[in-house]
Amino acid sequence: MAAAARTLRIGLIPGDGIGREVIPAGRRVLESLPSSLNLKFSFVDLDAGYDTFQRTGTALPDKTVETLKKECDGALFGAVSSPSTKVAGYSSPIVALRKKLDLYANVRPVKTTVGSSNGNPIDLVIVRENTEDLYVKEETTRETPEGKVAEAIKRISERASSRISTIAGEIALRRQKIRAAAPGTSTRTEPMVTITHKSNVLSQTDGLFRETARRALAAEKFSSVAVEEQIVDSMVYKLFRQPEYYDVIVAPNLYGDILSDGAAALVGSLGLVPSANVGDGFAIGEPCHGSAPDIEGKGIANPIATLRSVALMLEFLGEEKAAAKIYTAVDANLDEAKFLSPDMGGKATTQQVLDDVLKRL
Ligand SMILES: NC(=O)C1=CN([C@@H]2O[C@H](COP(=O)(O)OP(=O)(O)OC[C@H]3O[C@@H](n4cnc5c(N)ncnc54)[C@H](O)[C@@H]3O)[C@@H](O)[C@H]2O)C=CC1
Numbered sequence: 544m545a546a547a548a549r550t551l552r553i554g555l556i557p558g559d560g561i562g563r564e565v566i567p568a569g570r571r572v573l574e575s576l577p578s579s580l581n582l583k584f585s586f587v588d589l590d591a592g593y594d595t596f597q598r599t600g601t602a603l604p605d606k607t608v609e610t611l612k613k614e615c616d617g618a619l620f621g622a623v624s625s626p627s628t629k630v631a632g633y634s635s636p637i638v639a640l641r642k643k644l645d646l647y648a649n650v651r652p653v654k655t656t657v658g659s660s661n662g663n664p665i666d667l668v669i670v671r672e673n674t675e676d677l678y679v680k681e682e683t684t685r686e687t688p689e690g691k692v693a694e695a696i697k698r699i700s701e702r703a704s705s706r707i708s709t710i711a712g713e714i715a716l717r718r719q720k721i722r723a724a725a726p727g728t729s730t731r732t733e734p735m736v737t738i739t740h741k742s743n744v745l746s747q748t749d750g751l752f753r754e755t756a757r758r759a760l761a762a763e764k765f766s767s768v769a770v771e772e773q774i775v776d777s778m779v780y781k782l783f784r785q786p787e788y789y790d791v792i793v794a795p796n797l798y799g800d801i802l803s804d805g806a807a808a809l810v811g812s813l814g815l816v817p818s819a820n821v822g823d824g825f826a827i828g829e830p831c832h833g834s835a836p837d838i839e840g841k842g843i844a845n846p847i848a849t850l851r852s853v854a855l856m857l858e859f860l861g862e863e864k865a866a867a868k869i870y871t872a873v874d875a876n877l878d879e880a881k882f883l884s885p886d887m888g889g890k891a892t893t894q895q896v897l898d899d900v901l902k903r904l
């Protein structure tokens with residue numbers, strides 16, 4: 544008798560702007576996976592974002608958080624339009640969601656299929672701490688005789704630094720295993736984690752991150768992993784000069800956010816780079832990009848970052864085979880370069896890119 548299909552319930556949170564254009568593409572890909580995978584999906588639509596805030600007075604309704612916690616196996620998040628000026632009562636829902644669900648790792652693979660800006664292949668992962676640093680958002684402003692002074696807390700804890708470094712080491716080992724199983728696909732000989740910090744200036748906060756990361760990665764299970772460190776400003780320089788050198792980069796929250804957008808430029812577009820917000824037993828796939836108001840409503844947003852985020856979510860939910868199908872279909876779309884969206888120099892719409900990927904599934 545055939546084994547019963549596994550059913551995964553997925554929360555869909557499109558958010559604002561192009562989030563609403565790319566999340567439906569992510570759903571279509573899940574619905575179109577071959578039946579031989581024995582996987583079924585059910586979906587629940589959930590609200591969050593600036594539009595939700597304007598309609599309801601809250602950017603992240605309790606119902607969204609409770610439904611994710613009680614009903615869902617995983618989720619997809621599009622993007623939100625957080626204003627650059629303070630709006631009373633508004634706070635970024637994705638930053639809050641990461642904390643509320645304790646999704647402590649933000650895993651952001653950056654990979655070329657055809658070649659990078661310097662012609663060499665890039666295949667690295669940025670593993671970004673996802674719950675603290677300046678993103679605790681404890682800010683104050685006070686009046687002084689010289690004018691206003693604003694301050695923000697940068698919180699770094701041993702616990703969060705240790706667990707993010709451990710997951711970075713585990714990802715490095717997993718990547719090495721995948722490379723070993725496919726000889727000839729990479730010239731990298733050993734797994735490597737690069738710790739990024741600014742502890743030459745911030746000796747206590749980034750100093751704690753650096754020391755804790757060193758200690759976590761010195762564990763016996765990581766004895767085959769090369770551990771290096773790089774101060775974040777020269778990390779940017781080296782990343783742009785020699786991106787092919789890097790394997791896994793572990794970073795506190797803000798540096799990880801900035802480095803991943805920079806790395807996206809190296810592989811051609813923010814519209815290509817996925818992420819997964821990962822905790823123990825739960826993952827939210829989320830493209831690295833924002834709500835892109837400059838192209839919103841034009842139907843030309845690149846859906847590939849989202850499709851890869853779907854695959855990444857599936858990987859963390861233990862469905863590697865299904866993830867591999869999506870990666871292969873997306874890579875084939877990029878390799879053939881017939882249906883590319885405008886950010887990639889093509890003319891295809893979101894729908895045309897999606898249709899091409901679906902055809903390959
Ligand atoms: N996780 C989230 O929800 C995030 C939300 N944001 C929010 O997004 C809004 C806009 O932020 P920006 O700084 O403009 O960053 P952005 O990532 O939205 O856009 C930067 C540039 O990349 C392009 N781009 C982004 N995604 C693309 C895609 N899929 N296809 C083609 N081109 C794409 C945009 O058109 C724009 O030119 C802000 O309100 C910001 O707060 C920004 C980053 C993450």
Ligand SMILES: O=C(O)CCCC(=O)C(=O)O
Pocket residue numbers: 623624625635636637638800831833
């Ligand atoms: O705009 C927002 O609300 C979130 C911005 C934060 C961010 O860029 C990220 O964490 O990926």
